[in-house]
Each structure stands twice: as structure tokens, then as C-alpha cells.
Amino acid sequence: SQTIHQWPATLVQPVGSPLSLECTVEGTSNPNLYWYRQAAGRGLQLLFYSVGIGQISSEVPQNLSASRPQDRQFILSSKKLLLSDSGFYLCAWNPRGPGELFFGEGSRLTVL
């Protein structure tokens, strides 16, 4: 079966520290992968999406970056976190088309 995994689930990081969030998909090949951020009580902001290994499209300029080193792996990174980077980060993929996204359980980041 097709599943999506995200980790870590929760993390608290100091301002200026690095970040690495990982997402993997099982049971499929060559999926489209997405990173979204959701600030507290807010909507879904698309950060990055990838249609293949090494192919990254950035939607919002910021101090975050994404990489896709393997077909089913998508990584969100930062070299130096800001307070404004706090939020709920969601990885997603679409097995049947752009309208049908399947989201992971999310990673809640608090930057202090």
C-alpha cells in the first residue's frame, strides 16, 4: 500500500540553528512531492514541490530550501532558523493528479 512518512513529529529549535525535516513515500515510484507550511490558525502555504529527483520548484522566497536526493525522499532544510519559521510543516504527494493530495502527519516546529 502507499504511505507517506514524515519526521520528526515535533521539534523545538533555537533561532539560528539548522533544520532538517524528512519525508518519504512508500509503495509508489516517481511521485510528485510537496512541502506545505501552516502557521497557527492559518491556511496552507505551498513552499516547494518536486516532480522528480533533483527537480525543485520554489514557491516562496525565504531561508528554507528543499532537496530530493532519491525518488521517494523529500527533505526540507534551513541553515539558520528564524522565529517566523515556526509552524506546522506538511509533506504531501499526489498519486492520481494534482487535485488529490495525500498529506503526511506533519512536523510541528517551534523556534525559540
Place this chain on the structure above:
Amino acid sequence: QQQVKQSPQSLIVQKGGISIINCAYENTAFDYFPWYQQFPGKGPALLIAIRPDVSEKKEGRFTISFNKSAKQFSLHIMDSQPGDSATYFCAASLQGAQKLVFGQGTRLTINP
């Protein structure tokens, strides 16, 4: 033109009542309109979706009404239950595009 405007931001309905959430769009090239349901601390999940060639789609207590000429679509939840309390997002996608455009979300509370 790529926006989807969702209202209301928050909604309180009594148990057994009808919950109605509305969305409007400008881009007539959108060809798929899904709704997502998100419980606190979880990723959104696809709830129901419609294509513009039909005016209504019903799945259990959930119905999408679609008005192509008005460029509006809405989610109706019949016999609303406390377990329906969640944040709901409408969205739209373009044929061939790799990403969804999300509405701002509606926080629905069903009072027992």
C-alpha cells in the same frame, strides 16, 4: 486570478444542523475542485471532489454544489455532528498544473 476565496473563516452550527462553506474562483480554466478536512494536529485529508461538468456531488452527509456560471462552489454538511468539527479547505487545480490552489480555510465547530 489564481486565488480561491473561502468564507466564512469560522462557523458554529448546532448538532443536527446544516453546515455550509462557500468558495469562489476567477480562473475558468480550473477543472477540479476538491475539499479537504483537517483535524487539529493532523494533516488535511481529501473529503470530496467535483469536476465542473456536474452541478452536484453527494457522498453520505457531504454534498458539493457547483455553479459554473457564478464561479462558485460550496460544501454542505447535512445533520452536522460534533465529530465534523474540523478545519475545511476548498481547493482548485488546473489540467496539467502540478499544484493546488487552496482557500483560506474554515474552522467549523458543531455544538452538541
